[in-house]
Amino acid sequence: TGTLKDMNFSVPEGGGMRSLYQFMLEPPAVSFRMTGEKDGIIDIVPRTGVLYLNVSLDWETKAVHRLQVESLDEKGNIVKGPYAITIYVEDINDNPPEFDQMKYTGVVRQNSRPGKPFMRVHATDRDDPTTPHAQLTYSILHHFPNPYKEMLFQIDNVTGEISPSKTGSYYLDPQKQDTFTLVVIVKDMAGMTMNAFTSSADVIITVKESLWKAPATIHIQENITQIYPVNISQVHSNEPDVIYDLFEKEKLSRFPFSIDQEGVIYVTEPLDREEKDTYVFFAVTKDNKGELVDKPLQIHVIVEDINDNPPVCQQALTVIEVQENEGAGSSIGTLFATDMDKEDTLNSRLQFKIESQVPAIPASNLFFIQQDTGILQLTSRSLNKRIAPNYSLKVLVTDTVFQTICDVQIHVIDINDQIPIFEKSDYHNVTVAESIPVGTVILEIQATDGDEPGTGSSYIIYQVKEGDPNNTFIIETDSETNRGFVKIN
Numbered sequence: 001t002g003t004l005k006d007m008n009f010s011v012p013e014g015g016g017m018r019s020l021y022q023f024m025l026e027p028p029a030v031s032f033r034m035t036g037e038k039d040g041i042i043d044i045v046p047r048t049g050v051l052y053l054n055v056s057l058d059w060e061t062k063a064v065h066r067l068q069v070e071s072l073d074e075k076g077n078i079v080k081g082p083y084a085i086t087i088y089v090e091d092i093n094d095n096p097p098e099f100d101q102m103k104y105t106g107v108v109r110q111n112s113r114p115g116k117p118f119m120r121v122h123a124t125d126r127d128d129p130t131t132p133h134a135q136l137t138y139s140i141l142h143h144f145p146n147p148y149k150e151m152l153f154q155i156d157n158v159t160g161e162i163s164p165s166k167t168g169s170y171y172l173d174p175q176k177q178d179t180f181t182l183v184v185i186v187k188d189m190a191g192m193t194m195n196a197f198t199s200s201a202d203v204i205i206t207v208k209e210s211l212w213k214a215p216a217t218i219h220i221q222e223n224i225t226q227i228y229p230v231n232i233s234q235v236h237s238n239e240p241d242v243i244y245d246l247f248e249k250e251k252l253s254r255f256p257f258s259i260d261q262e263g264v265i266y267v268t269e270p271l272d273r274e275e276k277d278t279y280v281f282f283a284v285t286k287d288n289k290g291e292l293v294d295k296p297l298q299i300h301v302i303v304e305d306i307n308d309n310p311p312v313c314q315q316a317l318t319v320i321e322v323q324e325n326e327g328a329g330s331s332i333g334t335l336f337a338t339d340m341d342k343e344d345t346l347n348s349r350l351q352f353k354i355e356s357q358v359p360a361i362p363a364s365n366l367f368f369i370q371q372d373t374g375i376l377q378l379t380s381r382s383l384n385k386r387i388a389p390n391y392s393l394k395v396l397v398t399d400t401v402f403q404t405i406c407d408v409q410i411h412v413i414d415i416n417d418q419i420p421i422f423e424k425s426d427y428h429n430v431t432v433a434e435s436i437p438v439g440t441v442i443l444e445i446q447a448t449d450g451d452e453p454g455t456g457s458s459y460i461i462y463q464v465k466e467g468d469p470n471n472t473f474i475i476e477t478d479s480e481t482n483r484g485f486v487k488i489n
Contacts (some may be wrong), residue, residue, distance in 0.1 A: 004032070004071055005050075006083045012090040013059040016146045017232070020087075024047035029071035029079040029392045036067035042087060044069060059091040060126045091128035096197035097136050097186045099123045104184075104203045106162065109238035110210035113294060114169040115154075116239075117161035121201060123186040137191040141200065142183035153182060153205065160186075162203065172207050173212060180205045189285070211236040212285075213263075214297040222273040229258060229266035235283050236263055242285035242293050249298075257301075259283060265299065273303040274340045305342035310402030311350050312338050318408045320376065325415045328380040332367075335374040335406055337397045346400055355394040355405065362387060367410070369395060376408070385412040385452060414452030420460045420482075422447045436488055443486040446474070460484070 001022040009020055021462045023044075024031060031046040042065055044051050070081025099121060106119030127133035138160045143151050152168030155161070162182070166170060183205040189196035215233040224230075235244070256269045257279070265283065282296040289425075313336075320333035341347035352369045362384075368377045374397075393408040423446045430443050451457035462475035462484040474489045 004069060004080050004083055006085070008086045008088065010088045010090055011053075011057055013052075013057045013092055014094065016056050017052070018104050019050050019052045019053050021051040021375070023051065023069065023071075025049060025071065026080065028073045030074050031072050032069055032314050033072055034067055034069050034085075035082070036085075037062075038067065039063045039065065041065070041069065044102075047401045057087075057089045059089045059128060060095065061091050063128075065089070091131055091133055093127055093131075093189060093195075093197065095126040095133075095188075097125040097134075097188050097199050099186065099199060099201040099458075102201055102227045104201060105206070106203065107206050107208055108164060108172065109208055110172050110174060111212060111295060112169060112172070112210070112238055113292070114166045115158075115163050116293065117156070117163045119162050119203075119205075121155075121160040121184050121186075121203060123160070123199065123201075125197075125214055127188065132189050132192070134188060135190040136186050136188055138186050139191075140182050140186060141185045141191050142181075144181045144183075145177065147177070152180065155182075155184060155190075155228045156415050158396050160184075162205075174207045174209050180207070205268045210238060212238050212294045212297065214220050214283075214299065218265075218299070218301045219304050220267055220271055220301060222306055223308060225270075225272050228270070229268045230358070231264055231298070232263045232267050232301075234263050235259075235265065237285045238292055239285065239293050242287065245284050245286060246299075247282050247284065247296075249282065255281070257281060257299075267301075273342065274309065277303050277305075277342075279303075304346050305345060307341055307347040307399060307401045309340040309347075310458035311397040311404040313404060313406035314338060316407070318406065319411065320408065321411045321413050322378070322383060323413045324383045325417070326378055326382060328378055328382070330378050332376050332378060332410070335369065335376065335395055335397075335408055337374065337404065337406060337451070339399055341399070349399060351398050353396045353398075355396045359388050366391065367393060376410075383412045385406040385414045388412065414455055414457050416451055416457035418450030418457075420447045430486075432488075438488050440488050442473075442488065445484040445486065447482060448482070449482065458482070 001024055004023045032049050033046050034044040041055050042053055065087040067085040068082035069085050071079040073079050103112055104121050108118045123136055125134035125136060137157045138155050139157060142154050148167055150167040151165055152172060153162055154165045183200055184203050185198055185200045187196045187198050218232050220232060241471055244261055244263050246257055246259050249253055256267055258266045279301040281299050283299055284296045285293040287293055318335050322332045337350055339348040339350055339393055351371050352374045354367060354369050357367060359366055363381055365379055368379050389412050391410040394407045395408055397404045397406055427443060427445060432442050447460050449458040449460055460477055460482040462477060463475055471489055475484045475486050477484055
């Protein structure tokens with residue numbers, strides 16, 4: 001109770017009919033009168049001054065009621081007032097949250113980035129948004145089917161955005177399961193109390209094949225004469241309005257590829273297989289904040305060979321030594337040549353052919369070369385050092401486009417086919433003293449050999465054949481003159 005004056009009241013909604021306050025009459029006042037936003041809910045008993053509610057207040061209908069009260073005398077004249085009476089309705093949690101749809105549908109692409117939202121659900125609560133009564137939190141109650149220990153989807157408990165989980169990003173595959181049903185619930189009171197209201201909605205998710213796929217290995221022919229850049233492939237993001245970019249797997253002095261904002265990949269200049277035969281790099285997509293949108297895709301480029309390299313002789317001059325008694329068909333050596341074009345292709349296949357032989361004696365075809373191996377062989381004729389100690393061959397080496405001449409020098413090696421001959425058939429008698437020192441030369445002998453001088457074939461070894469059972473004498477040979485020195489042993 002109290003005298004008439006300006007007053008504010010805070011009244012919880014609900015609760016039904018009840019008295020709020022009683023104003024005291026002050027003479028000459030005999031009654032009270034109320035005007036304003038009574039709305040058929042709020043009134044005053046004129047004679048007693050009791051301010052009362054005849055039904056419950058409802059915050060959702062009206063949060064503030066503004067009224068005026070005045071006191072009157074017997075004649076109905078105003079004694080005091082009018083005074084402002086303001087009734088603030090206090091919200092209670094009497095409304096469950098409501099989804100704006102009973103069923104939601106969404107589409108997610110295979111291999112979508114975990115945590116990247118592809119849809120959202122939304123709910124509202126009619127209670128006071130400044131209180132916990134309307135603070136909503138979202139969660140997934142059920143997940144059908146759920147073949148893994150962890151859920152394939154996750155929901156932001158504040159925004160209601162749904163995205164693939166890490167498990168889902170890895171396992172979602174429309175070939176295995178293309179439709180999922182989630183039961184999503186929303187709670188008020190921020191989900192912090194058992195008395196919170198809860199509502200649910202179904203979310204139907206369709207999984208579609210990923211657009212973001214690495215292209216098949218790209219084959220580019222080397223040294224192509226075209227106007228660059230040249231379109232070689234294209235990638236497509238699962239998300240719109242992304243920024244495409246490329247980055248290298250290995251740091252190159254120059255990176256001959258680019259990508260435009262349609263995902264088209266270009267080679268920007270001619271490639272040389274002999275310089276680099278493969279390239280591996282990644283295509284990425286980013287949002288306008290520079291964050292990755294899709295997983296990086298590995299791009300593999302193989303540079304195809306063309307026949308743009310001539311054969312090269314492994315040595316400027318290939319030298320082969322052949323004994324003069326080698327038989328017909330004998331392999332005497334191999335001519336080696338290389339080609340920088342791709343190995344084991346027709347571009348690097350080499351063939352050999354003897355173009356000339358100098359001197360052409362005793363025949364012009366003493367040698368044969370195997371066409372595909374470069375192995376040199378003797379023909380039916382054997383060689384004779386005394387006729388020709390050396391031969392020079394010009395060998396033509398070809399691939400399907402280019403040819404090269406390689407030089408081969410063949411040295412004929414003498415064999416031991418000449419008998420040594422003494423210059424004397426009899427050296428007569430030699431008399432020596434019995435006290436002659438060991439190592440004393442008592443006789444010099446000489447023989448000659450027709451084999452090649454300075455080789456083992458013409459080196460002469462002397463031996464005492466008869467008459468020295470006790471090895472009293474030895475014979476040493478001068479390697480330069482083949483002269484023999486008989487000495488006391």
